[in-house]
Amino acid sequence: MTTFVTVGAGWRSQMFWRIAEGLDGVDCVGAVVRTPRELPVPAYGSLAEVDADFVVSAVSWEANPGVITEAVGRGLPVLAETPPAKDAAALRELWTAVGESGLVQVAEQYLLMPAHAARQAAVRAGLIGTPSQVQVSSTHLYHAVAMIRGLLGAGHGPVAVRATSTTAPLVNPLTRDGWTGDADPQPAETLIATLDFGDGLSGLYDFTDNQWHNQLRFRRLLVRGSHGELRDDEIVRLTAPRTVVRTPLVRRQTGYDLDLDGFDTDTITLGGDVLYRNPYPGRRWSDEEIAIATLLDATAAWVRGEGPPPYPLAEGAQDHLIALAVQESAETDRTVTTTVESWGS
Structure with a gap:
């Protein structure tokens, strides 16, 4: 134990x-x-x-x-x-x-969530060729940066960040505490930033206040590659000369209709290939809970000397350094370029 x-x-x-x-x-x-x-x-x-x-x-x-x-x-x-x-x-x-x-x-657990883990598996399998751009509109700052860097395979080099923010009215029906009961629009900030990692790699960050909980804003993920593109739960790719194929990522979720196995995530597939299989069947866990469980198990294996480090400090520090540059760029209305830090040298 x-x-x-x-x-x-x-x-x-x-x-x-x-x-x-x-x-x-x-x-x-x-x-x-x-x-x-x-x-x-x-x-x-x-x-x-x-x-x-x-x-x-x-x-x-x-x-x-x-x-x-x-x-x-x-x-x-x-x-x-x-x-x-x-x-x-x-x-x-x-x-x-x-x-x-x-x-x-x-x-940092975001790429351990089932849907994101399946998407990362598809990208790493080369299904869209070499990834060059990731666009994330779902979560904030360092989490979004971790997703962008992880899907691109970006390291610790300089990053040129250009950000801008706008404010517009938006109803906020849900927060972490539950339903607000408020149907009146309130000012909500949207922060958009481009991240240039060099060598043709780039990211787009797009986040609106409380987007984690506000169901009036879609969560979006786009990964562009040399031979295709992943958009949310669908991939378009070139499989042969003159052959462009669109294929959905399909989650098998038990417990619906006459499925008596209980509500649970089973697999996420692309055609006949399993991109993700829930390692905790029968727990009835949410995606966030599955991700944290995966992280805890990976940390325990690392501590025992039986597995690789799950997410070293250098990676978390780089994520936050870039996130801070996003905020600085929005506040100063200028491009901010990060330097190579001691954890990246």
């Missing part, structure tokens, strides 16, 4: 606790909190009191570097919630403190 402790007791920590209950071989043994209180897991006052194989840091942006540094100082591997530090200066300080330890991973 591989064990972990969370630092923090907010909603992200709670998700880690709950999902660990459904995993075989991974167990949460407690939470480190500043104020003692009743929790679903044992509560501790400090990391010094806990015996665990790794730490999940689920605290504020400002507090994250301190937790990470303390854990590494104790020789404990860390899975740090996103982002690992608040700003570029803090990212650099954190890398100086712990980057060479090899003990820090970042909890």
Whole structure:
């Protein structure tokens, strides 16, 4: 059994606790909190009191570097919630403190979600040739950047960012807390940015306030390649001379109509090929829960020396560095170009 402790007791920590209950071989043994209180897991006052194989840091942006540094100082591997530090200066300080330890991973789970994992599998299989551009309109900043970089296979080189924002009225029927009951449009900002990674690789970032929860805005993903294009759940590609084929990505979801197997994700296929198979059948988990479970299992395997690092600090730091450049470009109305940082050299 591989064990972990969370630092923090907010909603992200709670998700880690709950999902660990459904995993075989991974167990949460407690939470480190500043104020003692009743929790679903044992509560501790400090990391010094806990015996665990790794730490999940689920605290504020400002507090994250301190937790990470303390854990590494104790020789404990860390899975740090996103982002690992608040700003570029803090990212650099954190890398100086712990980057060479090899003990820090970042909890970036978006490309582990079933639909995105299937899309990435299709791109990596070369079905659209060499990818050159990714457009994401679904989630914000570092998560979107992680998706763009991951699907492109972009590294840590300079990125030229140009961003602009507009504000327009939009009804906001849903938030994280549920239905708002408010049908009156309110001002909502849309931030759009182009990311130029060089060597013909580019990204388009498009996010509207609360787009995670607001069902009045579609989620869109486009990957352009040398031999075709992936758009959401469909691929168009050249399969032979004078032969252009359009094929849907099809999710098999049990529990509909007379399917008595219970509501669950089974597979995502492209024609006769399985691009994704749910590793947790019978858990009835959402895509987010499946992604976090996959991340926890991968982290545990890495800690045991049985698997690769799931998402090293260098990747999470690069995602946030570019996200910060998006915000800076929108605020200053100029192109911002990131430099090659110590984690990318």
